[in-house]
Amino acid sequence: MAAYSVAGLIVLSILLIGLVLFRPSIVAARGGKILAFIALFILPIFATGLGGSIHLEHSKSREFCLSCHVMEPYGKSLYIDDPNYLPAAHFQNHRIPAEQACYTCHTNYTLFGGAKSKLRGLNHIYVYYLKTPPAKIALYEPFQNRECLHCHANARSYEETTPHKEMKEQLASNDMSCITCHNKIHDAAKVGTAKLWKGPGA
Amino acid sequence: MTASAAALQHKLTIAGILLASGLAVEGITLLWAHPLSFLLFCGLGGALVLAGIAVYLFAIVNR
Numbered sequence: 001m002a003a004y005s006v007a008g009l010i011v012l013s014i015l016l017i018g019l020v021l022f023r024p025s026i027v028a029a030r031g032g033k034i035l036a037f038i039a040l041f042i043l044p045i046f047a048t049g050l051g052g053s054i055h056l057e058h059s060k061s062r063e064f065c066l067s068c069h070v071m072e073p074y075g076k077s078l079y080i081d082d083p084n085y086l087p088a089a090h091f092q093n094h095r096i097p098a099e100q101a102c103y104t105c106h107t108n109y110t111l112f113g114g115a116k117s118k119l120r121g122l123n124h125i126y127v128y129y130l131k132t133p134p135a136k137i138a139l140y141e142p143f144q145n146r147e148c149l150h151c152h153a154n155a156r157s158y159e160e161t162t163p164h165k166e167m168k169e170q171l172a173s174n175d176m177s178c179i180t181c182h183n184k185i186h187d188a189a190k191v192g193t194a195k196l197w198k199g200p201g202a
Numbered sequence: 203m204t205a206s207a208a209a210l211q212h213k214l215t216i217a218g219i220l221l222a223s224g225l226a227v228e229g230i231t232l233l234w235a236h237p238l239s240f241l242l243f244c245g246l247g248g249a250l251v252l253a254g255i256a257v258y259l260f261a262i263v264n265r
Contacts, residue, residue, distance in 0.1 A: 048247070052248075
């Protein structure tokens with residue numbers, strides 16, 4: 001919807017630019033100068049800014065992440081038919097927004113986490129198109145509990161589970177990783193042989 | 203039309219063409235959620251819009 005609004009703004013800008021170009025006499029008057037300033041300066045800046053923000057929003061989508069061929073097995077792993085398989089269980093049960101599944105778990109929930117993720121995304125685009133992507137995709141750093149606790153902290157299902165209660169301090173300080181126990185995570189190599197969920201309504 | 207007015211008109215035409223093409227590229231890329239569309243938005247659309255704005259500002263400052 002927002003993309004169509006910006007597209008509308010872009011069309012309006014182009015029409016006004018066309019008016020200034022094809023009726024140059026209007027620029028002679030004061031009102032025409034203001035119109036030219038709006039058409040040739042204000043609206044393009046505004047449209048480019050809004051367009052950039054829509055592209056940043058698009059970059060959070062699963063479709064965007066999985067458009068790189070190397071990410072396909074990871075996308076497929078979201079459909080593994082196993083309730084203990086962590087990414088699949090989150091995706092299939094909508095514990096995370098399904099359309100932003102990759103970003104929701106793999107962004108960094110700190111002050112500049114979103115910006116950092118997008119800079120990494122730019123690096124991924126550079127490596128994917130201009131260099132050779134690594135044979136084995138790996139995280140930049142070990143997965144932080146902070147990303148899990150962003151949603152799970154203070155949730156009854158998390159707080160009232162015995163192992164979580166016993167290790168609350170270690171989990172909060174990241175001394176004990178969540179994936180020590182919840183270790184069925186993206187296993188790209190095995191996706192080809194795993195039983196897959198066919199999706200809602202299948 | 204004086205020579206300076208004609209020169210201004212010429213620069214405004216170049217600015218308008220650059221801006222319209224840049225905005226058209228940006229508009230098209232918005233319909234596609236793909237890394238290449240982001241690159242086109244910044245690398246081509248953004249560059250054309252910036253160039254158009256620069257030509258426009260240059261034209262009105264040097265008239």
